Amino acid sequence: MLVLSNDIVKYSDFNKIPVDVIVLLLPPVNFTIKAINLAQVLLHWEPNTDQEQRNVQLGYHVKINAPQEEDYETRNTESRRVTILHKGFSASVQTVPWNDRSLQPSSWVSAELRAPPGSPGTSIVNLTCTTNTKANNYTHLPPYQVSLHCTWLVGKDAPEDTQYFLYYRYGSWTEECQEYSKDTLQRNIACWFPRTFINSKGRDSLAVYVNGSSEEAVIKPFDELFALHAIDRVNPPAKVTAEIEGTCLSIQWEKPVSAFPVHCFDYEVKIYNTRKGYFQIEKMTTNTFISVIDGISEYSIQVRAAVSSVCRAVGPSSEWSQPIYVGPGPNLTKQTHRMQAPLPHRFICTDEIHSMPREGDQQKKRESVSGNFQQGYEFLQTPATEA
Numbered sequence: 360m361l362v363l364s365n366d367i368v369k370y371s372d373f374n375k376i377p378v379d380v381i382v383l384l385l386p387p388v389n390f391t392i393k394a395i396n397l398a399q400v401l402l403h404w405e406p407n408t409d410q411e412q413r414n415v416q417l418g419y420h421v422k423i424n425a426p427q428e429e430d431y432e433t434r435n436t437e438s439r440r441v442t443i444l445h446k447g448f449s450a451s452v453q454t455v456p457w458n459d460r461s462l463q464p465s466s467w468v469s470a471e472l473r474a475p476p477g478s479p480g481t482s483i484v485n486l487t488c489t490t491n492t493k494a495n496n497y498t499h500l501p502p503y504q505v506s507l508h509c510t511w512l513v514g515k516d517a518p519e520d521t522q523y524f525l526y527y528r529y530g531s532w533t534e535e536c537q538e539y540s541k542d543t544l545q546r547n548i549a550c551w552f553p554r555t556f557i558n559s560k561g562r563d564s565l566a567v568y569v570n571g572s573s574e575e576a577v578i579k580p581f582d583e584l585f586a587l588h589a590i591d592r593v594n595p596p597a598k599v600t601a602e603i604e605g606t607c608l609s610i611q612w613e614k615p616v617s618a619f620p621v622h623c624f625d626y627e628v629k630i631y632n633t634r635k636g637y638f639q640i641e642k643m644t645t646n647t648f649i650s651v652i653d654g655i656s657e658y659s660i661q662v663r664a665a666v667s668s669v670c671r672a673v674g675p676s677s678e679w680s681q682p683i684y685v686g687p688g689p690n691l692t693k694q695t696h697r698m699q700a701p702l703p704h705r706f707i708c709t710d711e712i713h714s715m716p717r718e719g720d721q722q723k724k725r726e727s728v729s730g731n732f733q734q735g736y737e738f739l740q741t742p743a744t745e746a
């Protein structure tokens with residue numbers, strides 16, 4: 360058996376007979392990093408052709424050094440990463456044995472993508488973006504359309520003649536802004552896309568890139584990745600209605616305009632007793648809420664929605680819906696009719712208090728009311744801490 364000087368001889372554990380001769384692992388060659396899209400790079404390398412394969416399966420250990428450290432292994436010779444690029448990007452790769460952990464990995468090879476030129480003070484700052492979903496009224500288009508709105512501030516060192524340009528990428532779609540808002544020096548400081556290729560239920564992040572030009576300075580580009588759940592402005596629930604029957608206040612609504620189905624929403628209901636200045640907020644996952652009320656006050660009702668963690672990562676709630684008012688109204692508020700503190704099980708909204716419940720409604724109401732009784736009680740007792 361010929362053993363080259365830089366070879367490792369491997370023995371089987373049982374009979375101590377050499378079973379393989381493996382050349383020390385050599386690093387990959389021609390490692391390159393290329394920006395292939397907004398906030399997306401392609402890392403590519405080739406196996407070292409001098410590497411003797413023998414019976415060893417090879418893989419690669421990739422280490423991203425900047426802008427954010429990351430570490431992973433792959434058997435491929437290329438790898439795509441989604442990342443911001445305005446600070447530059449650098450990575451290293453080494454050859455590793457795929458199965459046999461007793462073998463030593465190769466040395467590292469590195470490559471980098473330099474940060475784009477321009478002084479940092481010329482970049483935009485405070486980029487914020489939000490998305491919103493609308494129903495589409497045209498049957499030949501998808502049922503929902505997602506808009507995007509972004510705002511930013513001009514960099515402190517950006518010359519007066521600076522002009523900025525915004526692009527977004529979602530998946531493989533890239534679009535340039537067509538509708539800018541400008542500051543007094545006619546510099547773009549906000550952008551509106553009435554419709555985009557963003558999939559509001561998608562898990563990809565949204566890449567936003569803003570570059571610029573000026574006669575006097577090189578404007579450094581800026582890019583940022585946004586998680587959709589964090590920037591989505593969920594619509595408030597639709598068609599909120601409320602009615603009072605005796606001492607039962609029953610509130611209903613529909614899911615917000617959204618590509619997410621009905622089971623994907625959590626709700627909060629805010630009931631404000633305008634006569635007593637009390638309010639109550641209830642959290643729920645159903646589209647109905649029934650509460651025991653005093654029957655003499657006017658109530659303002661608002662509902663808001665959030666996409667539940669069942670369907671995506673938790674993000675901000677919608678705005679409250681426009682208030683709707685139920686009850687006798689302000690002209691009765693001067694009555695000296697005093698409410699007695701309700702006692703559990705004695706104060707239940709059923710047909711004993713008001714007649715003629717609709718067929719089928721009764722059982723449902725009873726369950727909801729007893730289930731929410733405690734909150735109904737607090738509602739009458741808790742002073743307002745808001746508004």
Ligand SMILES: *[C@@H]1O[C@H](CO)[C@@H](O)[C@H](O)[C@H]1NC(C)=O
Pocket residue numbers: 388389405406407408
């Ligand atoms: C590496 O790049 C050089 C020059 O571009 C090329 O000649 C060579 O074939 C490449 N090696 C491999 C293994 O692809």
Ligand SMILES: *[C@@H]1O[C@H](CO)[C@@H](O)[C@H](O)[C@H]1NC(C)=O
Pocket residue numbers: 484485512
């Ligand atoms: C912009 O962002 C910086 C840092 O996040 C913050 O300190 C500053 O108050 C923001 N400026 C404005 C006008 O929002």
Ligand SMILES: *[C@@H]1O[C@H](CO)[C@@H](O)[C@H](O)[C@H]1NC(C)=O
Pocket residue numbers: 493494495496504
């Ligand atoms: C669809 O119609 C509704 C109701 O008329 C309207 O509020 C909404 O803005 C329309 N959507 C679009 C995308 O134009």
Ligand SMILES: *[C@@H]1O[C@H](CO)[C@@H](O)[C@H](O)[C@H]1NC(C)=O
Pocket residue numbers: 524526570571572
């Ligand atoms: C900004 O970026 C876009 C997209 O990469 C490019 O087409 C355009 O030329 C750039 N503009 C400036 C002023 O650098």
